[in-house]
Amino acid sequence: MLLSITKNIHEWLFSLMPENVASIVEMTIIAIIYLTGFAVAGLFLVLMERRIAAWFQLRRGPNRVGFHGILQTIADALKLVSKELTGTIKADKFLYNLAPYFVIITALLALSVLPFTQDFQAFDINIGILFLIAISSIGVIGILLAGWSSNNKFSLIGAMRSGVQTISYELSVSLSLLTIVLMTGTLQLSEIVEVQKNGWLIVQGHIPAVIAFMIYMIAGTAETNRTPFDLVEAESELGAGFHTEYSGMKFAYFFLAEFINMFIIASIATTVFFGAWLSPFGITESIPLLGIFWFLAKTFVIVFLMMWFRWSFPRLRIDQILTLEWKYLLPINLVNLVVMAVIVWLGLTIQF
Amino acid sequence: MAWLNNSILEDMGYFSDIYQGIKSLLTGMSITGKYFLNFRKGSITQQYPENRETLKMFERFRGEVIMPHDENNEHRCTGCQACEIACPNGSIEIIWDRQLDEESGKKKKMIDKHIYHLGMCTMCGLCIEACPTDAIKWGQNFENSVYDRKYLDRVLNKPGSKLMKGVEE
Ligand code: SF4
Ligand code: SF4
Numbered sequence: 001m002l003l004s005i006t007k008n009i010h011e012w013l014f015s016l017m018p019e020n021v022a023s024i025v026e027m028t029i030i031a032i033i034y035l036t037g038f039a040v041a042g043l044f045l046v047l048m049e050r051r052i053a054a055w056f057q058l059r060r061g062p063n064r065v066g067f068h069g070i071l072q073t074i075a076d077a078l079k080l081v082s083k084e085l086t087g088t089i090k091a092d093k094f095l096y097n098l099a100p101y102f103v104i105i106t107a108l109l110a111l112s113v114l115p116f117t118q119d120f121q122a123f124d125i126n127i128g129i130l131f132l133i134a135i136s137s138i139g140v141i142g143i144l145l146a147g148w149s150s151n152n153k154f155s156l157i158g159a160m161r162s163g164v165q166t167i168s169y170e171l172s173v174s175l176s177l178l179t180i181v182l183m184t185g186t187l188q189l190s191e192i193v194e195v196q197k198n199g200w201l202i203v204q205g206h207i208p209a210v211i212a213f214m215i216y217m218i219a220g221t222a223e224t225n226r227t228p229f230d231l232v233e234a235e236s237e238l239g240a241g242f243h244t245e246y247s248g249m250k251f252a253y254f255f256l257a258e259f260i261n262m263f264i265i266a267s268i269a270t271t272v273f274f275g276a277w278l279s280p281f282g283i284t285e286s287i288p289l290l291g292i293f294w295f296l297a298k299t300f301v302i303v304f305l306m307m308w309f310r311w312s313f314p315r316l317r318i319d320q321i322l323t324l325e326w327k328y329l330l331p332i333n334l335v336n337l338v339v340m341a342v343i344v345w346l347g348l349t350i351q352f
Numbered sequence: 353m354a355w356l357n358n359s360i361l362e363d364m365g366y367f368s369d370i371y372q373g374i375k376s377l378l379t380g381m382s383i384t385g386k387y388f389l390n391f392r393k394g395s396i397t398q399q400y401p402e403n404r405e406t407l408k409m410f411e412r413f414r415g416e417v418i419m420p421h422d423e424n425n426e427h428r429c430t431g432c433q434a435c436e437i438a439c440p441n442g443s444i445e446i447i448w449d450r451q452l453d454e455e456s457g458k459k460k461k462m463i464d465k466h467i468y469h470l471g472m473c474t475m476c477g478l479c480i481e482a483c484p485t486d487a488i489k490w491g492q493n494f495e496n497s498v499y500d501r502k503y504l505d506r507v508l509n510k511p512g513s514k515l516m517k518g519v520e521e
Contacts, residue, residue: 052388054397055388055391056387056388056391057387058397059391059395059397308381308384308385308388309381312377312380312381312383313377313380328369328370
C-alpha cells in the first residue's frame with residue numbers, strides 16, 4: 001500500500017515536470033519526511049526515557065503536560081527554541097557553530113539506510129552495513145569539535161574521552177556485525193533482511209550470533225555514550241561534558257542526536273539480528289505495511305534494554321572502559337568470528 | 353604449547369572474571385527489573401497539589417521550628433537562651449525579662465518573646481538539640497512562601513501563654 005502511494009506520487013511528479021526538477025522535488029519530500037520522523041522520534045524517545053527512568057526509580061515521571069505527560073518533551077523543545085543562544089567569547093566561533101550540525105547530520109544520514117519496511121528505505125546501497133559503520137564514526141568528530149572549540153576544560157576532557165571511547169568500541173561494533181555478515185554474505189541491508197526469511201539471524205547463527213549480539217549491545221551502548229559509558233558527559237565530574245557551553249537549540253541538537261543515535265544502534269541490531277520488518281513466523285506477511293510496526297516494536301524493545309542498562313549500572317572509569325574493550329570484548333570477538341566462520345563453513349546454521 | 357603457559361588464556365581468572373561480570377550485571381538488572389515491574393505499587397512520588405488534604409510528611413521532615421502549646425496555652429520554654437546560642441546564624445532571638453513569679457513571690461527570668469527568623473534558618477536542627485526542656489520541635493508545614501519577608505519573622509510563643517508547670521524542676 002505504502003509502496004503504491006510512493007509509486008503514484010513518483011509518477012505524478014515525473015509527469016508534472018521535467019525529470020531533473022522532479023527528482024529534486026522528490027528528494028526534498030523524502031528529506032522532509034525523514035526530518036519530521038527524526039524530530040518526532042527524538043522527542044518520543046526523550047519522553048520514553050524519562051518515564052522509564054522514573055519507573056525504574058519508583059517515581060512517576062513527567063505526567064502533567066498533556067495526557068500522562070505526552071506533551072512534556074514538546075513543551076521542553078519549545079522552551080529550548082525560545083532560549084537565547086549563548087556562547088563564550090573565547091570559543092572558536094566557526095567550529096563551535098558547526099559542531100552540532102556534524103552530530104545531527106550524521107545521525108540523519110544513518111537513518112536513511114535503515115529498512116523500515118519492504119520498500120520504505122530511502123537509500124538501499126549495496127554496502128549498507130559498511131556505510132552505517134563509517135557514518136557512526138563521523139559523529140564523534142562533531143563531539144570532538146564541540147569540545148575543542150568551546151575552549152573549556154570540561155568540554156575538552158569530555159570530548160577527548162569520547163574520542164578514545166568511540167575509536168575503541170567501533171572495533172567491537174564492526175567486528176560483531178561482521179560476524180553476522182559472514183552468514184549473510186552481503187552488506188546490503190535489504191538482502192540481509194531477505195536472508196532472514198529463513199529465520200532471524202540470531203536464531204540461524206545460534207551461539208556465536210548470541211555472543212555477537214551481546215558484544216554489539218555493549219559496544220553499541222558505548223558508541224552512543226550512554227550510561228554506563230557516559231564518561232563523555234559525566235555530570236558529576238565534567239558539568240555536562242562536551243556540550244557544557246551550548247544552550248538553546250544547539251544544545252537540543254546534541255540532545256536529540258544522542259537519542260536518535262540510540263535509536264539507530266537499536267535499529268541496526270533489529271535489522272541485523274532480529275529480522276528487521278519481518279514478522280515473527282511470518283504471521284503478517286500478507287500486510288506489508290505492518291512491517292513498520294514490527295520494525296519499530298523490535299527496535300523499541302532494544303531501546304528499552306539500553307534504558308534498562310542505563311538505570312542499572314554505575315559508570316565505568318576510563319581505564320576500566322579500555323580494559324573491557326581491548327582485553328575482553330576484542331579477543332572474544334575475534335574468536336567468535338572464527339567460530340562463526342567454521343559454523344558457516346560446515347553448514348551448522350539453523351535454517352527453517 | 354609453552355607459550356600458552358604465560359598467556360592470559362592459561363590464567364583461568366580471565367574466564368571467571370567474564371563469568372562473574374556477566375553474573376553480577378544480570379543480578380543488577382534483575383533487581384532494577386523488579387522495581388520497574390512494581391513501579392505502581394512502590395511509587396514514592398507525592399502528587400502534591402492534588403493530595404494536599406491527605407499529604408502527611410514523613411516523621412523526620414524538617415519544615416520549620418515550632419513551639420507546641422498545650423490546651424491551657426502553656427509551653428515548655430524557660431527562656432534559657434540555649435537555642436539562641438546554639439544557632440549558627442542567629443535565626444533565634446530570645447527576649448526575656450525578670451517578672452514576679454506568682455507562686456513563690458520572687459522575681460524570676462521569664463520569656464517574653466521567642467523570635468524565630470524562618471528566612472535565615474538553615475534547618476540544621478541545632479536549636480532543637482540544644483533545648484534542655486524540649487520546648488521546640490520540627491513542624492511539618494512546608495508551605496512557607498509569603499509575599500513579604502517580614503512574615504518570615506515569627507514569634508513562637510503564643511500571646512498570653514506561660515510556662516508549663518513542672519518543667520523547671
Ligand atoms: S534549625 Fe539551625 S538555623 Fe534554624 S533556628 Fe535552629 S539552630 Fe538556627
Ligand atoms: S526554646 Fe528551649 S533552649 Fe530556647 S530559650 Fe526556650 S527553653 Fe531555652
